[in-house]
Amino acid sequence: MILLLALLACGTTPSPPSAPEPRSATRSEARRPADAPPNIVVLLVDDAGYADFSLTGSPTMRTPAIDGIAAEGVTFDTAYVAAPICSPSRAALLTGRYPQRFGHEHNPPPSLAPRAGIPTTEVLLSDRLKQAGYATGLFGKWHLGAAPPYLPNARGFDAFEGVLRGERSYFPGEPEGLAAWRVDGDVVEETFPYVTDRIADASIAFMEAHQSEPFFALVAFTAVHTPLEAHPADLAVQPEALQGQRRTLGAMTTALDRAVGAIDRAIHDLGLEDDTLVFFLNDNGAGVRNAGDNSPFRGGKGRLWEGGVHVPFVVRWPGVAPAGQRRAAMVSSLDIVPTALAAARVPLPSGLDGLDLAGVLRGDTDAPHRAIHHWRLGTSWAIREGDLKLVVDKGADPALFDLATDPSESKDLAAARPDDVARLRALHHAWNAELVPPAFESNTSSRRRKRALKEAGEDDEEDG
Numbered sequence: 001m002i003l004l005l006a007l008l009a010c011g012t013t014p015s016p017p018s019a020p021e022p023r024s025a026t027r028s029e030a031r032r033p034a035d036a037p038p039n040i041v042v043l044l045v046d047d048a049g050y051a052d053f054s055l056t057g058s059p060t061m062r063t064p065a066i067d068g069i070a071a072e073g074v075t076f077d078t079a080y081v082a083a084p085i086c087s088p089s090r091a092a093l094l095t096g097r098y099p100q101r102f103g104h105e106h107n108p109p110p111s112l113a114p115r116a117g118i119p120t121t122e123v124l125l126s127d128r129l130k131q132a133g134y135a136t137g138l139f140g141k142w143h144l145g146a147a148p149p150y151l152p153n154a155r156g157f158d159a160f161e162g163v164l165r166g167e168r169s170y171f172p173g174e175p176e177g178l179a180a181w182r183v184d185g186d187v188v189e190e191t192f193p194y195v196t197d198r199i200a201d202a203s204i205a206f207m208e209a210h211q212s213e214p215f216f217a218l219v220a221f222t223a224v225h226t227p228l229e230a231h232p233a234d235l236a237v238q239p240e241a242l243q244g245q246r247r248t249l250g251a252m253t254t255a256l257d258r259a260v261g262a263i264d265r266a267i268h269d270l271g272l273e274d275d276t277l278v279f280f281l282n283d284n285g286a287g288v289r290n291a292g293d294n295s296p297f298r299g300g301k302g303r304l305w306e307g308g309v310h311v312p313f314v315v316r317w318p319g320v321a322p323a324g325q326r327r328a329a330m331v332s333s334l335d336i337v338p339t340a341l342a343a344a345r346v347p348l349p350s351g352l353d354g355l356d357l358a359g360v361l362r363g364d365t366d367a368p369h370r371a372i373h374h375w376r377l378g379t380s381w382a383i384r385e386g387d388l389k390l391v392v393d394k395g396a397d398p399a400l401f402d403l404a405t406d407p408s409e410s411k412d413l414a415a416a417r418p419d420d421v422a423r424l425r426a427l428h429h430a431w432n433a434e435l436v437p438p439a440f441e442s443n444t445s446s447r448r449r450k451r452a453l454k455e456a457g458e459d460d461e462e463d464g
Contacts, residue, residue, distance in 0.1 A: 020193045020231065022200035022262035025208045025269050032212050032275070037344045038317070039207075039276040040129070040216045041267070042336065043069075043260055044093070046086065046141060046225040047301060048282045048312075049292025052253060056312055058293070060241050061253045065261030066314070069280055072323045073316030074361050078330045080373050080384075081284055082353075084301055084308030086166050087143050089283045089333065090220070094124040094144075096337025096354040100376050103439030107166065108145075112440050117145015118155070119439070123349070125337045126156030126216065132346045135210040138162065140199045140220035146178055153184055157218075160184050161202040167222060170195045170229040170252075194231050196223045196252070200259035204266040211270045214344070219263060223256040224249055226290050231255060245291035274318045277343050279336055282311040298409045304375045304382040304391055305409055317343070321361040329360050330370045330384070374431045383428045390414075390424040398425060 052061045055070050082092035087107045088099035095118070099105060108116035118124070126136045137159035138152045143166045145151065152160035165178035172190030174180050180187045181198075192198035203219045230251030242250040260280070267276050285308045286292020287301035299305030313331060315321050334354035341348055342356040359367025375382045379395040387404040400414040400421055414421050 020197045022197050022259055023204060024262070025204050025211075025266035027270050028208070028211050032214070036275070037132075037214050039214055039267075039272060040134075040340045040343065041207075041263070041276055041278045042093070042218045042220075043263070043278065043280045044090075044140075044218065044220045045256065045280075045282045046220070046222055047284065047286055047290055047292065048224050048253070048256075049286035049294045049300075050282075050297055050307065050310060050312065051293040051295040052224075052249070052286065053312055055314070060239050060246075061250055063253065063257040063260075065257045065264060066280060069260070069264060069278060069316050070314045070324075072318075073278070073314055074321040075326045076313040076315070076331045077326055077328055079281065079311055079313030079332070080309050080330070081281070081311055081333045082309075082375070084284045084303055084375070084377060086141075086225075086283055090141075090144055091118050091122075093283075093333045093336055094118070094126065094218075095122050096125070096334055096352040097122070098334070098353050098374065098435070100435040100438075101353075103436050105377065105438040106440060107143075108440055115145075115147040116440055117147065117150025120149050124155050125340060126152075126218070128156070128337075128341060128346055128349075129216045129344055130156045130158065132344050133214065134344065135159075135206075135213055135215040136217075137203070137206040137210075137215065138218045138220065139202045139206065140218075141166070141222050141225075142220070151185055159206055162199065162220070163222065167225045167227070168195070169227060170222070170231075194255060196221060196255040196259050197262075200262045203263050207263075207266055207270060207272070211272060216340070221256060221259065223259075224252045224286075224290060224292070226287070228252065228290060249291045276316075277320075277340065278314075278316040280312070280314040280316075281333060284308055284311070296408050302377075304377060304380050304393065306389075306403070306407065309375060309382075315339075315357065315361055317358075317361060320358055322363065325363070327360060327363075330373060331355075331357060331360070332370060332373060335370070372427065374428065376432065376435070381428060381432070383424050383431075385424060385427065388420055388424065390421060390428070400424070 051058055053063045055066055081089045083089040085107050088104050091099040091104040102119050102122050130136045136157050138157045140162040142164050146164045161183045168174050168179040176187050181190050228248045230248045234251035234254045238247050238250045267273050285294045285300040294300045294307035297306035299307040335357050338348050338352050338354045338356045355368055373384045380393050382391040387402050389401050391399050398421055399412045401409045
């Protein structure tokens with residue numbers, strides 16, 4: 001109290017306590033062979049708004065660490081995820097296949113969440129890299145099944161630390177259950193101060209332990225998914241322009257960027273920056289409940305408008321991806337599996353929907369590139385071919401947009417261009433014929449489901 005009064009008398013106030021800082025890595029003397037395949041690190045953000053990074057132009061959401069990765073790699077301006085909701089988006093990222101091909105079209109309903117997951121007939125990136133001699137780890141959010149056959153350690157991950165469900169508190173104290181913190185399947189005491197920083201710490205410890213061998217780390221942040229909970233020290237440093245929920249979101253984004261920065265710093269401290277392929281992306285657009293900004297795009301989480309599926313996407317790969325460049329080519333989260341496997345010198349299996357991006361990253365003019373992207377979610381579907389995108393939202397009439405001139409999807413061209421509508425509809429129907437029915441339905445019209453979603457803290461798929 002005496003110190004506080006003295007400071008006030010001098011016209012100053014104490015600084016807020018420092019936010020928890022993820023630890024730095026310790027470098028080992030053991031070095032890997034010069035011809036070893038690269039490490040692979042995927043930094044996956046949860047439910048962030050497209051415009052909520054300084055990378056994508058935000059003047060208030062400051063993300064210098066993420067900007068730093070982009071400055072050393074390639075940023076894609078036309079990048080998509082295969083689904084506008086959490087679980088199928090992750091299923092696509094780990095399989096390299098449209099999730100509708102194996103029935104994982106929706107988030108598992110709360111009643112099925114403990115026992116629904118990616119079919120064990122699907123081989124995940126973690127499985128393939130483990131078989132190729134990689135150490136494999138998942139840190140953060142799983143959301144792909146909680147029954148024994150679907151747990152991370154049964155799906156190719158040597159190490160797992162995080163949460164099985166779609167969301168949880170950012171502070172310790174969750175009861176035992178799907179929201180509890182787990183290490184390799186076992187619930188552990190929650191002693192960390194803030195989840196986002198803990199995910200970074202666990203990731204760094206894994207990289208440190210495996211720095212002398214190739215490793216694959218999927219860092220699946222829970223940030224910035226609801227609940228909106230920020231560390232007080234991060235709240236204190238937000239700009240005045242951010243108020244209310246946006247201020248809390250800004251503080252959560254500060255913690256996210258700090259964690260990304262700690263992981264990136266560890267890669268450099270371990271001397272692995274030239275030996276590590278890094279992907280950074282978001283799992284889908286921001287939902288209506290986490291105050292995110294998907295500008296300039298329409299819609300958000302749970303919808304097939306650009307705001308639900310168009311995401312930031314950065315690849316840093318020294319020696320392959322030139323530093324500080326941008327690419328206009330259409331890419332997808334589906335492309336992570338074939339790109340990673342090719343980098344690891346693993347033969348690409350048949351049946352993948354993704355493409356190896358190495359040539360596109362280098363800027364090769366004749367490199368294979370994506371011409372079409374498909375989506376389906378219940379009664380909604382969409383297809384993009386070139387600059388044209390056809391959208392059927394919740395069973396409504398098809399709407400056609402030229403994204404080159406109308407990225408916000410505000411000018412429906414369907415009536416003026418019926419031939420394009422018919423052609424794109426035919427392409428969609430051909431793709432749709434290859435798919436299987438959903439393994440579980442969303443049942444979004446059910447009052448019981450809506451109540452359960454609210455209690456579970458999940459966003460409704462169709463309400464965003």
